Amino acid sequence: MSATSAGPAGATGSGPAEPSGDLSAYGYTQELKRGLSLRNLVVYGMVFMVPIAPFSIFGGVFDASRGMVPLTYLIGFVAMIFTAVSYQQMSRAFPVAGSVYAYAGRGIAPPVGFLAGWAILLDYLLVPTLLYVIGANAMASVVPVVPQQVWIVAFVLLNTVVNLRGVETTARANLVFLAAQLLVLAVFVVLAVVAIQRGVNGAEWTTLPFYNPAEFSTPLVFTALSVAVLSFLGFDAISTMSEETTGGNRVVGRATILALCVVAFLFVLQTYLASLLHPGMTAFPDADASNNAFYDIGRMIAGPWLQVVIALAVAIGAAVANSLVAQAATSRLLFSMSRDRQLPAFLRHIDPVRRVPQRAILLVAGISLVLGLFFVGQINLLASLCNFGALSAFLLLHVSVVSHYLLRRRQKTYGVHLVVPVLGFAIIGYVLWNADVHAKVGGLVWLAIGCGVLLLLRRMGRSVSFEATDSLG
Template structure:
């Protein structure tokens, strides 16, 4: 979208437009972490009775509906802010604030969680260095990269992605050789995709809850809407492409890994499940390759994934501050590097404080980060129906009613069955957001989000 088009929404072009479709796909893939199954393979294996690749296929199908809703809203409103902007203009300003506030919980805690995971992984590689020192190092490195500008961030994303893909390629080659040689009794089979003895509808729904959460992060692509080149369709195209590419990588690596633990549907203990992928790596490549995999997990989470998470969170803070929904200082953009400098520094500060305070608390952080994203996805699907069917009088019922309805049901199911800590923490966070909305209303600070030219403002009825 060009600068004149951005003016239709009441904004000026402040961020630098250099991101291409390729940059966005890399950004999204790094956020989702192509080697994510390395660290959670065992738990997904136990939850799916060994059918891990089937779980990721189900997850991809489930999240496609949400990705399509993102694509449709990014075309209607190609501006920074992601679901905050979409719900605020597609439904009404209060809905936008709650969507932004909800996903902010996810975005603020994700970098912290990743730093803590990375620090724990590095403690196993270099036990003499305390975990808090790794957290400080990771935060400083990512902040410096993000402050240098979006071009530097995009370049770093490519380096980190290629490094992960290189390790993944090595795993695939070694795994294929190991299976062909029968290492540990391994043999080629379709059982990881479908095991009739273990398959059941309840298992599918249980796998759905696991799989959907594995794909969270593709939505962050939409936070880059004001830094892309090539028009409003770029965001949606990159979102679907990144989601599909990562799904393929997830399925391939977990299929090969599952074949290397033949005859199993459960691991003997939590410790065995946690170390499952590392043990498999040792089986096919020895101790050296096991260390390489552990380092790849640490770097992929604490540096690569956290880097894009910090960038996405700062853009959301920038967008909400620009509309007066958060303190105005967060809308500050560096005059040369054209990045939301103060928002980046705030995210770094929060991540550092929480990371040092919650060292080792991976389970607690994991239970909290998902609620915000899932709740905001619900409002995203509602915004598609509200904007296209009710405001624009569009009659594409398949794309603008059936798709968001299926997406809403899937996300709703996962949210209802979420961990109790996630629901309690998430509802408390939302309650705080509602109180802030009431304060805005009482003090007359509610934002008037400007729609595109020729369309009614959120909440207005379109004249017939």
């Protein structure tokens, strides 16, 4: 099950040599199966972010930004690219599973790593739940006679079976789901361009969705950004697969940047076209119109069939494709924290055949099922809580870059290791400051609980030391 022989972790007499990023330098052995290429990771990140994510929240972002949805996503991309670069730098330095938990723990201090892991755990534990609820809500618009709870149970069972079959099965499923989403998006883009050319609903080509001087204000855009940023969350999860990649410790960083850039372009393109189809509008008349905005646009440009296709794409993209990779990422974070004795030891169990964190996968499935059934229909609350957890962890990620490269290693690389993380920290901090008040209260309560757990672990003598901290970056 694990590589225990001398030399690079996982190397054997009959198999290929282990890629750079030998886990023995960090006090670990190679237990998870390495089978993911750069392409697999880019697909994984894109599926997690969901190329058609704006379909489900377009109306909300439109209202919050007074019609400047593509501008909001552009700013979101700028905000996230700084964070993606910080992930790239830390994944090169520490190519281990655990994402920001491992980076902050090794780059700053173990207790900070625990709090970073605890913060993003709020995001990772709730994201699958949120996606199941979104998918069930979308399916209810297509098949209203089936209760949403039934859809949630079906989605959880399907994703759990796929994840338990191994990382290669998950990668193949990701490729299929991504192709399906891109096909639906391509159909929408073509039909939307034709509709705009024909002047459907008074549409015409204009740059007002990018900048409307009559409505623009910095607080307005950043408030909208706190909603839109949810669509970008997921590129960070690529780093949770570090111990399952081939090709060296730089692959994770490249995949993170590539996935974010491609998805950002798709977000801006689809929201620009959708915004043009509502000329002169700065807000939808009511909540129902806002929630169903993209579905109604599909019906406007092609008829009821496209409305149904978009709804099905949202359901499958969120509750199957996105939830599949979310469950995988969350299980790897739980595995990493339990391996360092920060969570119960049973979560570090690796299936001897499939070489996946079996018990962590099953725990995530159980939590998602219970929470999904409890929070049916409460999409906005779940979304805001997910945002707080991820963005709080991103703040600590940026600090870890400065701490590791400039303070510990005393490098003079001030551009990528000072300017980038400082700008990323400032933007993420501003978004957090403008986040929903319920999200801030709930998130702070979660962090307070994390501090209590940390103190309890220290009293029990289970604080992690990260003694083997050699850096490859």
